Amino acid sequence: MTAHLPILPVILPLIAAALCLLLPWARAAWLLAGATTWAVFALAAALIHRVLDQGSLVYALGGWPAPWGIEYRVDALNALVLLVVTGIGAVVMLYARRSVEREVPRSRIPLFYVAYLLALAGLLGITLTGDAFNLFVFLEISSLASYILIAQGPDRRSLTAAFRYLVMGTIGATFILMGVGFLYMVTGTLNLYDLAARLDGVEANRTVRAGFAFLTVGLSLKLALFPLHLWLPNAYAFAPNVVSAFLAATATKVALYALVRFLFTVFGAQDVFQNVPLGTVFLALALAAVFSGSFVAIFQDELKRMLAYSSVAQIGYMVLGLSFASVTGLTATVVHLFNHALMKGALFLAVGCLAYRIGATRMEAIAGLGHRMPWTFGAFAVAGVSLIGLPPTAGFISKWYLVSGALELGWWPVAVLILLASLLALVYIGRVLEAAYFRKPSVAEELQAEAPVALLAPTWLLAGANLYFGLDTRLSAGVAGEAARALLGGPG
Amino acid sequence: MAWLGLYNYWLVIFLMMAGFYVVIAHGNMVKKLIGLNVFQTSVFIFYITIAKADGGAPPILTEGLTRYANPLPHVLILTAIVVGIATTAVGLALVVRIWERFGTVEDEQIPDSDDPE
Amino acid sequence: MIEPVALLALAVAVPLLASGIILGTDRWPRVRDTLVVSGAVALLGVAWALFLAFRDGARPRLELTEPLPGLALALELEALGVLLTLVAGTLYAVTAVYAVGYMRANGEPRQGPFHAWFALALAATMGIALSANLFALFLFYEVLTLATWPLVAHHGDEKARKGGRTYLTVLLTSSVGLFLFALIWTWQAAGTLAFTPGGILAGQVEGLSLALLLALYLFGVGKAAVMPVHRWLPAAMVAPTPVSALLHAVAVVKAGVFTLLKIVVYIFGAEWLLSQPSASWGVYVAAFTVVAASVVALRQDDLKRRLAYSTVSQLGYVVMAALVLVPISLVGAALHIAAHAVGKITLFFAAGAIHTAAHKTRVSELGGIGWRMPWTLGAFAVASLSLVGVPPTVGFLSKWYMLLGAWEAALWTVLAVLTVSTLLNTAYFLPIVHAAFFRKEGPVHGEAPHHGEAPAMVVAPLVLTAALTVVLFLFPGLPLTLARAMAGMTS
Incomplete structure (x- = not known):
């Protein structure tokens, strides 16, 4: 066997x-x-x-x-x-x-x-x-x-x-x-x-x-x-x-x-x-992806579309790491592949909880829901912070490797752009959290309750993983580093 | 006229571009699928023609056979054809469903954003 | 006796646990509020025990995980950290009482989550105070930003949302865009981020690069509110007063200047900076902040906004004193962290008490209020004197050390700024006290015309902290020892 x-x-x-x-x-x-x-x-x-x-x-x-x-x-x-x-x-x-x-x-x-x-x-x-x-x-x-x-x-x-x-x-x-x-x-x-x-x-x-x-x-x-x-x-x-x-x-x-x-x-x-010159091509495309994806995401009123555009941006990060063609850059790519799966998984599941309860995923619909569905939006917040790339979440680890990779090559403008781009993520995630927590709920939503545990438990499993892999990175970054070294060490 | 000897590649390129053009230029979804089929076919022909060896025999084990066509690409392309058929089937099924729900299969007539009725 | 290492963990864990428990017991307000206070008292106990351990020569180190190779999430006991732990721990215990009283008296919504975020913010502050390296510090720094955002936007109206947005945007933009960048740069230059006496950058970064790196840190640590990254502070004043008091007079802003002080002393190394002429511009930026913020404060009619700009200016003192770089000036900077914390929290408490009892928020409305609320305004007067730097208050001591430092470094600009800003401080504080006691009460409007003092739970803490400014003047041994240990001066 x-x-x-x-x-x-x-x-x-x-x-x-x-x-x-x-x-x-x-x-x-x-x-x-x-x-x-x-x-x-x-x-x-x-x-x-x-x-x-x-x-x-x-x-x-x-x-x-x-x-x-x-x-x-x-x-x-x-x-x-x-x-x-x-x-x-x-x-x-x-x-x-x-x-x-x-x-x-x-x-x-x-x-x-x-x-x-x-x-x-x-x-x-x-x-x-x-x-x-x-x-x-x-x-x-x-x-x-x-x-x-x-x-x-x-x-x-x-x-x-x-x-x-x-x-x-x-x-x-x-x-x-x-x-x-x-x-x-x-x-x-x-x-x-x-x-x-x-x-x-x-x-x-x-x-x-x-x-x-x-x-x-x-x-x-x-x-x-x-x-x-x-x-x-x-x-x-x-x-x-x-x-x-x-x-x-x-x-x-x-x-x-x-x-x-x-x-x-x-x-x-x-x-x-x-x-x-594939590195240059990828670098340009990746940066374009990061910025265009993030910008478009900011103007979306539908949460799932917003997350989808954010995915375009995040793929940009992964390709960016690849374009460095260095061990650190490739590690960043693989680590972000791992971490992004956790964040996007958690975010989409949290939005799914929302859709399950209120049948809508539009921005107007979520006003004030943060207090009615604390677990759903809690998970969204944790995964969102990870997406922005703040410690102590997994997203920070990706960002760290990516910026280190850029600085290692002396590409400091790229490093600056990466950091700037994460602020765009702050804008679109922040918009959602602000609406959910600090807007007054419309009257119709008064009766909404939290999503069922059957949905919340898996959501939190992924959200929790975002925290865990922000602190213990032996599995994510450790293996990614090993993989990157093997890839650059030649075939086999 | 060396490039004439490579006529199979010209054929492949022609089919590929033709198929690609149909996919892009036509709003009709059925026509898009047809274009996609032509596009895929170009690659099938590409594979099959590269298997040919000059003066090669069919690859059947016989006494004294030294020069024969490569059988592997044929086998590969059999699989690819199956994949292509499956794609077409799924595509057509989707078109049928689109026809049922939207009442049209023309790309332009499908609203980009509508609020679900 | 608990092991010193365990104490390190407890300093972060106690408020963290308290935060969870507070949220869990939200349904029973009495139980919850008791827990809020007892959690704070427990934290004070831990802080005190940490100080005792430090005094006995214990230097425990606790490594939690290593998220990045060579960069551990580690805690370590160190002089300046002990000082911040003590300041934040003491004032949190006082604030917890005040916060419970204030939130009840004003009938604020969602008190459970409020106290929970509050405790979480304290956990992050303790983490900042005890971090063994800049990486761990950055981690807690960001947690603190995130944990205080809900507190700032607590009211949930348009104004609070806007304030919260400014708060979050400025702090995160500066920290992610500049601080993190500087952090990674430092890491690549020095190969370590551990807080090391004498610094880790000596000989690694110099000239123009050093000037740039210093700028990244100076403006990247947005919580220190060096102009022009001070905008979040006045914006954060939309928060309920206990938040303004503890977080924006103590935890958040002190975390900022604490971080800068740590960076100057343990990352750059004061001596290395002193030897590099390219780093000398920083002190002037801080000096400008001191004066400019004071001038702006003069023109604010909203009491909390005036206090906020005063805070910006006072933080400027600490940054300026830190960048004067001679040891005696560093002592002044560390001392001023404690002095300003005690003074400013009293002022904010007083502002909150006035709001609770009289529903007044403007300086121009305060005529004659001193006779209605003698304890509150009396405390306000004492704390103002401390911030101006008049003996017998602790503010005099810190200013004295800063003056000595400027003198020793022969920085005449700094001496001038210290003098001018003292005058400005007087000009924006004393008229309030004067009006409260010697001007006639304005026409009464709105409810509560015949108010007296605010509830005891609100007044007692502010009297206590006012008394503390005097006590610390008389017995400055504790903060002084710690400050001198940080500056490498043995007493």
């Missing part, structure tokens, strides 16, 4: 998805999906423990050795991503029962969980696989399931949002496929680590460059890097609350992981950042 540890997180949700399809009862489907996600989370925990103990794990799928068969390889980086994705997936499942019952027609609930499990399996597959084509397939599995999940939103505009995401997502995936094709033309291999070794021996020619370009653009689309982020705000704003929380915390992160994997493991930092 333990020998198969690297593949189990992918297989388990796939099987469970098939079983779920056979279940006619909403509650049973939820139980199965919930049990599966928690089991996968436990597996991820076991995996990261093993990897930190013994180093990378290599698993040959079906017993076929590496360059011919599909290889799964787990190192510090993807073990951490795996932990984040499964963790969020499991916590969100706790929340899902009440929330989904409210938002999705009862007859469709089992199917909803099928899509959820498929999305999870796809994301975990991307994270674990060491094969470029396999990665594309999992990317599409997760994307297709996400389109379906988003389309379940209660508002009819969730359909158009899902359709737009489908079109953009498919273009991105096709670009990735094209890129993989170019690399295969040159090297005749699809294994990421084999690719890395063979590309090392190849003079950088136009075919490699083309493959590189296609991959980068395709993945940037999937991870919603400015200006390829247009699908994201609507998709997150109109999806069911559970889906917004899950996808915001995981989907773009996994795409980012894939980008990091290609850039650093396959192409190598040397090639990417010294022979091609």
Whole structure:
């Protein structure tokens, strides 16, 4: 059993998805999906423990050795991503029962969980696989399931949002496929680590460059890097609350992981950042993302849209760290990937609590609710402070690494911009908190009570994690640092 | 005329751009999906044509066969085709639902923001 | 006897726990209010025990976690920290009584959360006082900002929201934009952020860089209210008076000047700064703040706003004295932290008592009020004298040390500023006292025309703190010892 540890997180949700399809009862489907996600989370925990103990794990799928068969390889980086994705997936499942019952027609609930499990399996597959084509397939599995999940939103505009995401997502995936094709033309291999070794021996020619370009653009689309982020705000704003929380915390992160994997493991930092001016391009795009996302977020009157735009900005931070191409910068990227999943997860879940109680997530609707729903807004406040990046929350740790990374390179204007940008987050989070706590409630809201514990407990689990990982960073920053050193130390 | 020898790439580029153009230029969602299909097909053709070896035989194990086409891209593209079909199916399902809820599949006729009735 | 290390933890944990318990017992106001006061008294006990441990030579260090490699969240006992712990602990105990009385008498809404945030703010202040390095200090500093925002915006009307917004924006912008930047810069230059006698930047940063870094700190520590980052202080006066009293005369602003003093002494190193001519401009910025804020205070009719600008000016004294850099002046700065805290809290208490009893908030309305509220206004008079620097009050002592320091450093501008601002202080405080006792009462309007003193729970604390200004003049041994230990002078 333990020998198969690297593949189990992918297989388990796939099987469970098939079983779920056979279940006619909403509650049973939820139980199965919930049990599966928690089991996968436990597996991820076991995996990261093993990897930190013994180093990378290599698993040959079906017993076929590496360059011919599909290889799964787990190192510090993807073990951490795996932990984040499964963790969020499991916590969100706790929340899902009440929330989904409210938002999705009862007859469709089992199917909803099928899509959820498929999305999870796809994301975990991307994270674990060491094969470029396999990665594309999992990317599409997760994307297709996400389109379906988003389309379940209660508002009819969730359909158009899902359709737009489908079109953009498919273009991105096709670009990735094209890129993989170019690399295969040159090297005749699809294994990421084999690719890395063979590309090392190849003079950088136009075919490699083309493959590189296609991959980068395709993945940037999937991870919603400015200006390829247009699908994201609507998709997150109109999806069911559970889906917004899950996808915001995981989907773009996994795409980012894939980008990091290609850039650093396959192409190598040397090639990417010294022979091609990718660092400069990413730096510019990331800063544009940070500022445009934050500015637009300030003017949103709908909380979920606001958070969605904030996600665009936060992705900017992650890409920013990447563009430094230094150990500190890359650590910042990975740490922020981890921390942002916690903050955005908590924020979307808190907004979900709000939607559950008052059926609206607009700014006007929340006036004075802070005193009526203290736990909901408490969680929002904690996660919001983390988003701004103030101590003692997880967000501060990300910011610290990011600013250190910039100063290390002597890029102090960038450091100043990062700090300025976090003040923009202060504005949009502050607006919400001010309205919730210091505005007089309208009469209609007099009777509102706190959200049910079934929703609050998972929300606070994530909010509490924001505090915990602000103080104890052995798991987040510790592993991220190790991953960054491994990535820059060359392939393997 | 070396570039004529690379006619398969020209074909791929033409299909890709044509598909991309349809996706961007048309407001009709069904047409967008068709464009998306053409776009994807270009990559399928790309994969299949790069598998061809000059003077290569079909990759079936026979005595004395030394030069044969690479079978792997075909296999890959089979998978990609399945993915493409699934995408189209989901896309069409969404279009049907959009038709039911909005009464149109034209992008411009769908209001950017409406308050749910 | 509790271990000194445990005391360190308790200093932060007691108010933190109290905060939670207060929130939990919100349904039973009597129980809650008892707990508010007993929590404060317990904290005072801890602060006192810490002082005793310090006097006996204990220097405990407590490391909680290490969120960033090499940067621990650690607490350590140190002279200046003990001073702030004692000042804040003592005055919190007094304020807790006052706050309970004030909130009840004015029928304020949401008293439970109010007291809970209050206790949380104190926990953060204790953390600031006892931080072993600048990183831990920054962490508590930000917690303090966040914990006091709900207190400032407590009333929830447009004015309070606006005040709260200014408060939060100025403090967070300065701390994130400048302080944090300086922090990371220091970390990269020196490789440590531990508070070290003699500083950690000697020989690492000099010339123009040093001037820039000093500016980042000087304006980044917004809580010290060096002009032009003082705007949050008057804005915060929309808060209920106990908040203004403790937080904006003691905890928040003192945390600010405390931080600057710590940075000058233990990060830059006073001697290193003294040897660098590029760092000499700071003292003039502080001097300008002292004079300018006093002038503005003169023109304020709102009593609390006048006190607020007076605070800006008094904080300027501390910063200025710290940047004079000679040891005797550092002693003056540390001493003034205590002196101003005791004096200013009395004044704010008095303002609150006047508001509670007479519903008056303007200086021009105070004619003849001294005869109705003799205790309150008597205390007000004593505290004003202390802030002006007249013996026998503690304000005289701190000003004396500052004058000595300026003399020793031969900074004539500072000497002049100290003299001029003393006159200005007199000019904005004494007319209030004069009007209260020697002018006729204005026409009565509104309710409570025939008021007397405010409730005993409100008046007793302010009499106590006024008495303290005199007591500290007569027995200055305790704060002086601590101040001298910080400045590296053995007595």
